[in-house]
Amino acid sequence: MTKAETAGYSVVIVLGLGLAASALFFASKELFMSPKEYVAFNAALKQIELDPRVTSALGESITGYGSESRNRSQRQRIPHTIVRDPASGREVVRVQFHARGARGNATVHAEYDPSNAEEPFGYLIVDVERPRSMRLVVKEPRQRRSIMGPGTSLVG
Numbered sequence: 001m002t003k004a005e006t007a008g009y010s011v012v013i014v015l016g017l018g019l020a021a022s023a024l025f026f027a028s029k030e031l032f033m034s035p036k037e038y039v040a041f042n043a044a045l046k047q048i049e050l051d052p053r054v055t056s057a058l059g060e061s062i063t064g065y066g067s068e069s070r071n072r073s074q075r076q077r078i079p080h081t082i083v084r085d086p087a088s089g090r091e092v093v094r095v096q097f098h099a100r101g102a103r104g105n106a107t108v109h110a111e112y113d114p115s116n117a118e119e120p121f122g123y124l125i126v127d128v129e130r131p132r133s134m135r136l137v138v139k140e141p142r143q144r145r146s147i148m149g150p151g152t153s154l155v156g
Helices: 003-032 036-050 052-058 072-076
Strands: 063-065 080-084 091-100 105-112 121-130 134-139
Touching: 036 052, 036 063, 036 080, 036 091, 036 105, 036 121, 036 134, 052 091, 052 105, 052 121, 052 134
Parallel strands: none
Antiparallel strands: 063 091, 080 091, 091 105, 105 121, 121 134
């Protein structure tokens, strides 16, 4: 075998190992690391399940999903916005999703700060659509400087 053949085989082996390592990395990242919007969604869903006003309005066994659609992938996709404060670099995740219980359904709006362990929600609002329309404020908007700038509202 010549040096050129050995070098060629070595390059192919290194490229193959690199490709296998990157595939393993992305597969493990997808399986073991949750995106920020899903962490915010799960925390907000757990929080509204614990609120007696929400369970009274929607009923027990509340489920959450991304959008009103018959398409499964659309229901699993959580609409979100990640906002970064340029001064501190802090990221806040804003999610909006639908919740359904035995007696009704609602739209949930939440602002989640994963870096704040004591009080992760900036706000958590449930807009009940059925059986009767009402707004339940589970967590009041924080009195703090908005990362969107002065004069902007935390709640759309």
